[in-house]
Amino acid sequence: MPNDFYFPAVALGLKDSDIVKDFMTKTVNTTVEFKFQITVPDLKPAPQVAFFSARGPYRITPGLLKPDVVAPGLNVLAAWMPNREAAVARSDNLVSDYVLLSGTSMSSPHIVGVAALLRMVHPDWSVAAICSALMTTAYTKDNTSGPILDMTAGEAGTPLDYGSGNIDPNRAMDPKLIYDLxxxxxxxxxxxxxxxxxxxxxxxxxxxxxxxxxxxxxNYPSFMVILLYKFSSQTFKRVLTNVQDLPTVYHAVVEAAIEMNVTVEPQVLSFGPKGSIQAFTLRVDVDLRDMKPKIGYLGNYGHLSWVDEEPRHVVRSPIVSAFGP
Known part of the structure; x- marks a missing residue:
């Protein structure tokens, strides 16, 4: 039975279809009522990275982690142009006001819509500030509290699959700190x-x-190291801007793979009132000399989180090392 539909449809198995055909041939002037399935909110595990979603490293600028974030883009019911072919049934062109579509063309409207809402809440924010808010507040756990899965392999995804994570519009409205440009x-x-x-x-x-x-x-909210040899080192310089109304203090917390040595200086940033800035450097040393070769090895990853003491806000960025495409 097909599981991909490009417009609202009903699929019947062989047994049920025989019953329907028998009813249609023996009954006159019948009417049929379709009741469409409502959205299923408790599907688990979700979200997942679709098999067609583009992965990093990015070929044009490998040293810039892509994707930035991910958003819903699989089988999204969307408005369709009237009187335009939505599907073909034998020699007939079927039209519909709505179709199920997948891809970047479906996920990008989610991102743009959330960005528009953020601009309404913060009309003075730059595009970079909005991007930073979306990235540093994204989540990487699914609704079973496990890591977001890569549908292709059925295994835990990495920032090369989902970037900073799946967007969280509510948290993005109040990111606390931003990487501006x-x-x-x-x-x-x-x-x-x-x-x-x-x-x-x-x-x-x-x-x-x-x-x-x-x-x-x-000054981007992510850190990407392109590996040229089995030992690579790179230093990043970043500036954070306080978008809270009050002064605040944040501490650096690093999670990284065993082959990655990450150092942050300074480890404590003290911000003044809204609009104040603080700079820091992050150095990543990647040593693969003792690592056993892995088929299809792409790299390691970790995260840098800036965390305040109370009520524990987290400003999170991925740190990724990978061989260039």
Missing amino acids: GVQDYIDFVCSLNYTQEQVRFITRRSNYTCTTSNFDI
Whole structure:
């Protein structure tokens, strides 16, 4: 029996279909009522990373962890263009006002909608601030309290599958701290990608840009180490902005695989009132020299969490090491 439908439909097994056909041939002027199944809220385990979801490392910029986050995108019932083919049954084109669709085109509206809500709550936030709020508040546990699963392997996923995790709109409204970016930060990043002057001008829409301060280590809410050898080391510089109304103190908490040595300086950040900033550096040393070879090895991962003492807010970022694509 098929399990993928692209428009509202009813599927019958062989036994039930024989009963229906017998009824239709023996009964005149019958009517049929369809009762569509309501949303099932307690499906477990959920969420999961769909088999078609793109994985990292990102080929264009491997040193920037992708995906950022994940959102619902599998078999989403969505509005469809009227009078446009939704499916084909033999030689007939079937139309519908709604179809079931999957992919980035379904998950991205969820992200955009949540981002629009965040802009309403925080009209002064930049795009980077909204992105940071979504990433640092995302969750990586499913509704059974286990790790989010990768549907392809049926095993626990990694940040190369889901980035920072599945978005949590309510928590994103109050992220406490954000990794912010300005226009020049983006220009510096684009300049570091070895584009031509004409390409940089086209991307930035500016003719008076300068690449004197090009910087690949953009102030992003994640940390990605591309492994070139069995021992690799990289230092990241980041700046956090306090978006709370009151001064606050946060402590660094690191979770990492045994092959990763992660150090953070300073380990305590003291923020003044709303808008105050604090900088820190994070160094990652990855040593695979004693590791037994693994088939399909992609890398290790961990997390950096900035945690306050009361009532224990957590600002979380993934730390990932992997061989380049």
